Amino acid sequence: MMVESNTVTVYQEKMMQLTLYRTGCSMTMSVNIAYNKLSTKVSENDIGLELSLASPDCNFAISGKLSLDPTDLLRKAINYTIMLVFVSLLKMYGIHSILHEISNNPSEASKYSVYTLILMLVWDAYFSIFHLFLSLNFTNLFHLFVLPFLILFILYSVFETKLLIEVWRYQNHSFETQPEEFRRKMISFYMKFYLFMFLWLIIISKLILVNAFLVINAFILAPQIYHLAQNSILTKFQTNLVFYSVVPTGLILAYFRGCPNNLLELSPSAWTVGSFFTIILVQILLLYLQTRRGPQFFIPASFLPPKFNYFIQRKNADLEQAMETDNDCAICMNSLRGDSGIDFDQTAPYMEMVLNVYAKENCYMRTPCNHCYHPKCLINWMAVKLECPTCRKELPPL
Numbered sequence: 001m002m003v004e005s006n007t008v009t010v011y012q013e014k015m016m017q018l019t020l021y022r023t024g025c026s027m028t029m030s031v032n033i034a035y036n037k038l039s040t041k042v043s044e045n046d047i048g049l050e051l052s053l054a055s056p057d058c059n060f061a062i063s064g065k066l067s068l069d070p071t072d073l074l075r076k077a078i079n080y081t082i083m084l085v086f087v088s089l090l091k092m093y094g095i096h097s098i099l100h101e102i103s104n105n106p107s108e109a110s111k112y113s114v115y116t117l118i119l120m121l122v123w124d125a126y127f128s129i130f131h132l133f134l135s136l137n138f139t140n141l142f143h144l145f146v147l148p149f150l151i152l153f154i155l156y157s158v159f160e161t162k163l164l165i166e167v168w169r170y171q172n173h174s175f176e177t178q179p180e181e182f183r184r185k186m187i188s189f190y191m192k193f194y195l196f197m198f199l200w201l202i203i204i205s206k207l208i209l210v211n212a213f214l215v216i217n218a219f220i221l222a223p224q225i226y227h228l229a230q231n232s233i234l235t236k237f238q239t240n241l242v243f244y245s246v247v248p249t250g251l252i253l254a255y256f257r258g259c260p261n262n263l264l265e266l267s268p269s270a271w272t273v274g275s276f277f278t279i280i281l282v283q284i285l286l287l288y289l290q291t292r293r294g295p296q297f298f299i300p301a302s303f304l305p306p307k308f309n310y311f312i313q314r315k316n317a318d319l320e321q322a323m324e325t326d327n328d329c330a331i332c333m334n335s336l337r338g339d340s341g342i343d344f345d346q347t348a349p350y351m352e353m354v355l356n357v358y359a360k361e362n363c364y365m366r367t368p369c370n371h372c373y374h375p376k377c378l379i380n381w382m383a384v385k386l387e388c389p390t391c392r393k394e395l396p397p398l
Helices: 070-104 106-111 114-137 139-171 179-207 211-230 239-258 270-293 317-322 349-359 375-382
Strands: 002-004 008-012 016-020 025-036 047-055 060-067 311-313 363-366
Touching: 070 106, 070 139, 070 239, 106 139, 114 139, 114 179, 114 211, 114 239, 211 239, 211 270, 239 270, 363 375
Parallel strands: none
Antiparallel strands: 002 008, 008 025, 016 025, 025 047, 047 060, 311 363
């Protein structure tokens, strides 16, 4: 039955008859839900739930009343929305900065792991869908939850998808000369990506409240570390990826598992949050050390394949023969017998360390294609692209 008044709408469910077979008692249960739909100022008495359970046969009765304070829920929703919008815009800035770097220098795309980017994209897609459901279920808070939904939707469907495609295309650009093969690989990549995304979204929705699952997802930077080590890529510390993209994702998870007054009122878990950020910090430290000590510093030398030795002493007879054709450095256009015409990039500390070691031995650098350069020039060049400045042949990592 539904009764309406000017100030209060009251819903009363149909009376239900229950029988407890062990005692032979018949029970009557009634539920009343009331809220003030015309009140301009919401108070804790405006929303209420009344429940009564009675058994005349057994002289048994229970009644109770539950009041919900909507102002507390509204306050949490506003604080949460402000936090999420800030985090989402921070992530959008980080992805946009990476895209800007790649547009200026396409070889930067080789320094990012496709798998790390996919994991970031899937998590943001999940958060976007999650807030869409929140906005549809909490219609009175629709205007709060729909904003982060739209920002996250744009973030993963436009920015992160574009970054993923740009990175994948560059890392497979060797197939662009074979249109059919390139098209086949791209279709295969899209199919695998969307299948993984669909399955991973289902897994997240099922295990999102499992603490161990959240801790496992803290290894989001592991593919990036492996990518740099496997390809021996020399790069500066990737601030935009780490602090503007990955860490903000962890802040959203930390809110629900670390904040005692979170929106969903989930029980906080200090172990989960502590383990999550400990793993993240260890990975950040490894990425930093890869820029200081080399991308493969943690791998024993006995497990590494032999590397090409670019450095050759100035008095070497082979060098003198090579310099008969290359009198000038093709990068700075100065004489090879003089000093380099460029300054060293201070953002690449590992390469600076390598340069200092061989500078004491008075060395030049010679590529496998037998072209000679100043060490400062070629090391700076190889930080941008691994190809010979003269003949454009691919160069092995330093």
